[in-house]
Amino acid sequence: MxxxxxxxxxxxxxxxxxxxxxxxxxxxxxxxxxxxxxRYTADIDRPGQVCLHFLRSTHAHARIVRIQAGHASRMPGVLAVITGQDLAADKLGPLVCGWMIHSTDGSPMKMAPHPALTVDAVRYVGEPVAAVIAQTPEQARDAAEAIIVDYEELPAVVDPAAAQGPDAPLIHAVAPNNTIFHWQLGDAAAVADAFARAASVTSIDLVNNRLVPNAIEPRGALAEWDPGSDSYTLWNTSQNPHVARLVLSAFVGVAPEHRLRVVAPDVGGGFGSKIFIYAEEVVALAAAKRVRRPVRWICDRSEAFVADAHGRDHVTHAQMAFDRDGRILGLRVKTIANLGAYMSTFSSSIPTYLYATLLSGQYAIPAIHCAVDAVYTNTVPVDAYRGAGRPEATYVIERLMEVSARRLGVDPAELRRKNFVQTFPHQTPVIMSYDCGDYAASLDKALALADYQGFGARRRESEARGRLRGIGLSAYIEACGIAPSQAVGSLGAGVGLxxxxxxxxxxxxxxxxxxxxxxxxxxxxxxxxxxxxxxxxxxxxxxxxxxxxxxxxxxxxxxxxxxxxxxxxxxxxxxxxxxxxxxxxxxxxxxxxxxxxxxxxxxxxxxxxxxxxxxxxxxxxxxxxxxxxxxxxxxxxxxxxxxxDPVNFTFPAGCHVCEVEIDPETGRVAIERFTAVDDFGNIINPMIVEGQVHGGIAQGIGQALMEQAVYDDSGQLVTGSYNDYVMPRAVDLPPLVVDTTVTPCPGNPLGIKGCGEAGAIAAPAAVMNAVTDALGTEEVPMPANPLTVWRVLQKAGRLQAAE
CATH class of the missing domain: 3.30.365.10 (Aldehyde oxidase/xanthine dehydrogenase, molybdopterin binding domain)
Incomplete structure (x- = not known):
């Protein structure tokens, strides 16, 4: 590097x-x-510790008629069975979302109660219904399987685009039409005027596919109660133990803050999924006091598919208006964001202030308007996943730029260059004020390293072998260093940052x-x-x-x-x-x-x-x-x-270039080259930065080509294990060419911007732009797995035959 x-x-x-x-x-x-x-959470042993296992719903939507746990509670090794009624009797409150969003009419978001163990109904497959504490994991699991739950099954909805329909089942009484909020940002009138003056308009429909986090270490919790001081210790796989302690004490009511210690020891990856406060640690703490023994829960991999918050899951219609010279006049975006069955800790901020505020990308766009409807569905709750809103925004803007260049008949790199922000600071129409950058420098270096000029010869060589070759760009920007406390407070954040x-x-x-x-x-x-x-x-x-x-x-x-x-x-x-x-x-x-x-x-x-x-x-x-x-x-x-307390966000930016070759007989996409040039400001350790970029690109390629959480119409997760949910492997990645340009950030004493999410933000758009270039059609949903690509090719062949 x-x-x-x-x-x-x-x-x-x-x-x-x-x-x-x-x-x-x-x-x-x-x-x-x-x-x-x-020393991870699973490595910690406390004297006398016992095991916790959860009984989880097998239904996506059902009313709980009765829970019969008498037999289970008498099984060998069982110390207790806990239900939602028990937690309510202990006066433990529900889990909360810590970022308030208001609808355009001024009404607050419709946050439904989210108990750690459900009481009246289940609303997604995997929702915890009861918990068993026993001497061994096997005894706890056997007892959980012996609990009888009488369900009255209800219809489910899993498609966010259908959640607001007149026939969609109501998931929470507090949210008519399953709508959490109608939110918007920008100037609708200015955008309407821009489109009225436009010489051309590009429209696209996109689905940003749902992802399952897959850190090497699954989540876990070990809770201990000290009766002498009436205090608790929680060892937890957390990215922010202090916030966990704050929420568990001030909102859930486990214990006063000074009597609750939270320790996050070595943690094997997080990617956002370990930010949140989950049901399992609440139950572990309650159970520790109930049985007067340390209580440990370690998630297994299959359980993690329904226990961990998912990421992404947007349905978007977007339009971009251009003048006769190819300059952007305006951008209009309408997104339906699936937040799953309940609101998670930061879920409301992801499709709003971490998404719409980055829709200007690297471009000087005079007018932008974004409308977001957040909806409940009978699926696992959705929250931050590496990039958190920024990958979704980049995917919208960079697919629009690529499609627009093709329809205007201009080079995609030059259309971007023409519209780049040139002077700083730059105030976008959607809140953000970019402090510094040199987007053309990153573009130029990326094109040179990717041998952009030589692509035509490589494409002809591929065609001679019966293969399809494509190239795609992604000029991303993200907002990092989150963020000035006064700013995020004014936008609804419940904590200073x-x-x-x-x-x-x-x-x-x-x-x-x-x-x-x-x-x-x-x-x-x-x-x-x-x-x-x-x-x-x-x-x-x-x-x-x-x-x-x-x-x-x-x-x-x-x-x-x-x-x-x-x-x-x-x-x-x-x-x-x-x-x-x-x-x-x-x-x-x-x-x-x-x-x-x-x-x-x-x-x-x-x-x-x-x-x-x-x-x-x-x-x-x-x-x-x-x-x-x-x-x-x-x-x-x-x-x-x-x-x-930072004075502004930081704004890492860069250009990623992906080159693919497709086998039309199998639909397999092979990434032949991947080039990333990023501006992270000053760099402390270039070796660590390179590793961060490599990891992010791998996750972005995973989303673009293989990863997707799929539900059937009844709400069952059909990609609930690695047999069906495909992860990128070493063979799926080419040698990565990684380089940097530098504009030091003026907003902090070290001049640094942040690098941890760049690859996951930029890569999906770069890969999909390359795939659609190779196939010659924009109608390619993400992930572009072999079956999807093969079907696109078959459809194109049938259309050609019909013509």
Whole structure:
């Protein structure tokens, strides 16, 4: 990977190897992972722990007439059977959605009650109905199977496009027509005027297919109640343990916040699906107190298909208006967003403020209007999944740009270039104000690396072999570093989205960094230590990073939306500023000099113009000895904390180019080349960034070509295992060409933007643009799996024969 201009060269010291900002440092945490010494939730054992198993609904929609659990409760090893009635008796509240959206008429979203264990009805296959606590997993499972539930089956609706129909069954009484909200953003009148003046209009209909998250580590929870202090500890596979504690205490009512500790130990991937507060941890906590034993639940892979929140699932009609010169005049989008049977923790924000606000893409579009209807269906709840709204927006705008170029008879790259935003800051018609960027630079580098000019020769060579070849672009932008608390508060967020950090310097000069961000594969233990090493001039192996424990870190907002660098590391910078300021005072006392004459560089404090100096370690020790200064003048110790609230989102952007070859006899799509050029601002560790990009592209290719959660008309998930839900494998990916351009972000002290979601955002549109180019038709639904492509080819052949 080339990282042209990607950050400053490392200046930290660890032997002779650079370990500071910009250095490709090997991840510190990987040794324990690859040697089997990671400590995940499933690895934690507490004395006397017992097992939790859930009885889940086999119906998509049914009224619960009666639950008979008497026999199950008397089976060997069973300690308790818990139902929704028991949780209600314990005064535990429902799960909540933390982002308020109002409809265009001003009415609040129709949030239906979401109990951890349903009481009156089931509304999707997999909804937990009862829970069994037993000595072993096998005993708990056997007892759950012995529970008898009498159901009165009801009709179901799974298609979001049909959920608002007059004949659709009503899922929640609080939501007529199964509609959660009618929401809109932008200027409908300005868009209507733009379309009235247009020389041409491109219209498309798109379905953004539903996805199932598949982190390596399935979710789990281990809950323990201490009767002496009436306090709880929850070990949980969470991306944001502090928010989990807040919701579980303040809204669900498990325990006061100061008597609930949440620990997220090593977590094997999240991709958004581990942000949310789920039913299982609520039940585990309640069960721990009920049976007075630690209670553990570990999800198995099949269970995860219906227990974890799904992603995407949009049905969209979009139109783009152009003038005679090919410049965009306006954009009109209407989307139906499927939120499943219940609202999840952040679900309302995904198809609204994380989607519609990015519909301007990289383009200077004068007028945009987006209308979104969010609907309930009898399916697993839908929430954030890697990219969360930004992939859906990019898919709309980049499919429109590609289709428009083909219909206008112009090069897709040049149509994009003509419409790029040229000057910054740039205020879009849909809230966002882009702070910086050079979109043409990313486009030019991507086209050169992809040998865009040589594509014609490669296409002719493929045709000579009876194959179809296509090329597609995706010029994406995303909003990361989520986000200024005042801004998101005005848009309905129930929490501020700042981040916290504490830097503790020990007397020996070693450093502990406590962060409210959470690492579940991103390499924070390395990149955060690189920042400290670079700033303090100390070896990286003398720095430890602590996260994921509400008893150790005072508060934090967790990791999602590529915010750990731009927001989490900026908080560390603020704390380091304070540490350095105090250390200067200590050094001035030690060196008997004026504080104004103290210079800090390369890990040493020096008196300007002299040879008097003290190392960082010597200053740290003297800060705790405190012999050199009066306590009234300067407090002993060297420990500082900070909170950082960003001034704006950050806006990573770039251009991805995909080239495919299709076998018309089988419909198989082979990705021959994939090029990604991204602008992430300054880069801390280029090796880790490259890995993030590779992973995101793999997920984006998975969505484009193979992944899809499919329900039948009765609401059964027919892709409920890896036998039917296809994941990308190494053989499905070509060698990836990954590079960067750099425009440093002006909104944070490190100039970084975020990289974690870029591949998943850009790749689906690039792949589908290449597939449709190869096939010569836009009527190709995603995912373009072999059967879908083969059917498109057969249809095209029949049409040609008819002509």
């Amino acid at each position: 080339s990282t042209s201009g990607a950050g400053t060269s490392g200046t930290g010291t660890s032997g002779t190897t650079a370990t500071g900002i910009g250095a490709p440092v090997r991840r510190k945490e990987d040794f324990r992972f690859v040697t089997g010494n990671g 700042w981040e916290s950090a504490e830097v503790r310097v020990n007397p020996t000069g070693t450093v502990e960094v406590l962060t409210g961000s959470h690492s579940h594969g991103q390499g924070h233990e390395t990149t955060f230590a690189q920042l400290v090493s670079d700033r303090l001039g100390i070896p990286i192996d003398t720095i430890s990073v602590v996260h994921g424990d509400t008893d150790k870190v005072q508060f934090g907002m967790g990791t999602y939306g590529s915010r750990s660098g731009a927001v989490g590391m900026s908080a560390i910078v603020k704390a380091l500023d304070k540490v350095e300021a105090k250390a200067r005072k200590v050094a001035a006392h030690m060196l008997e000099a004026s504080e104004a004459d103290i210079v800090f560089e390369n890990g040493a404090f020096k008196v300007a113009g002299t040879d008097r100096a003290a190392t960082f370690g010597e200053v740290a020790l003297n800060a705790y000895i405190a012999h050199k200064f009066s306590g009234a003048e300067l407090e002993p110790g060297l420990k500082e904390g900070a909170f950082y």
